[in-house]
Amino acid sequence: MAKLPVIEEFMDKTFVTLKRDMDVYKAIDILLDRGITSAVVVDDFDRVVGILSEKDCMTLLTKGAYYSLPSGRVDDFMTSKVVTTAANTDVFKVADIFLKHFFRRLIITDEDNKIIGQITRRDLLKVIREWKKHEKETKRAPIL
Numbered sequence: 001m002a003k004l005p006v007i008e009e010f011m012d013k014t015f016v017t018l019k020r021d022m023d024v025y026k027a028i029d030i031l032l033d034r035g036i037t038s039a040v041v042v043d044d045f046d047r048v049v050g051i052l053s054e055k056d057c058m059t060l061l062t063k064g065a066y067y068s069l070p071s072g073r074v075d076d077f078m079t080s081k082v083v084t085t086a087a088n089t090d091v092f093k094v095a096d097i098f099l100k101h102f103f104r105r106l107i108i109t110d111e112d113n114k115i116i117g118q119i120t121r122r123d124l125l126k127v128i129r130e131w132k133k134h135e136k137e138t139k140r141a142p143i144l
Contacts, residue, residue, distance in 0.1 A: 007094050008087035010127055011108050011117035017042045018052055020075035027074050028057055040107055040115050041078050047113045050078035053103070084109045087116060091127050094119060 016039040018027050031039060031054065038053035056077045063070045083097060084107045097106060098121050108117040 004090040004092065005127065005131075006087065007085065007089050007091060007108060007119055008117070010091070010123055011087065011119045012123065013117045015040060015115060015118050017046070017115065018074050019044075020049055020073065020078070022074045024052075024057070024060065024072045024074055024077050027052055031057070038103075038105055040082075040118075041074055042115065046115070048082055048084060048107060048109055048115055050075065050080045051082050051103075051105075051107070052078045082107060084113070086110075091124065095124055098124065 016030060016034055016036060018030065018039045018041045020041050020043065027039070031037070031052075038051050038056075040048055041050035041052055043049045052074050056079055059077055060069050060072075083101060083103070085094065085097065087108050087110075089108075094106060104122075105118050105120050107115055108119065110116050
């Protein structure tokens with residue numbers, strides 16, 4: 001049996017992190033300036049403690065008064081329960097994780113819960129495309 005492709009082969013090793021005590025409006029500026037939909041929140045030891053998404057930031061509007069928005073830190077608005085996986089997780093398991101959750105980005109961590117990469121649903125579409133391409137290239141012509 002062929003080796004199952006693992007997420008480490010496809011994960012993005014570049015990512016943006018935020019600190020939990022950062023002003024939430026500074027974090028929103030970072031999301032907008034970088035053109036990203038979420039960023040991982042880390043503690044002082046770079047361990048994953050949360051994620052701040054566009055949806056989390058929307059709560060500023062629901063918590064705001066009629067003419068002003070509330071102030072706060074990233075950890076006042078972030079999602080604390082973050083689903084993560086290891087780099088050696090196979091792509092089928094990762095696809096299953098995405099199908100069971102609403103988020104668009106899965107965080108890859110090491111044994112100390114430090115972020116080492118990320119993978120998005122779009123990255124998995126690329127995996128499918130590459131797999132199909134490989135299948136076509138390795139298919140043998142029928143023997144006559």
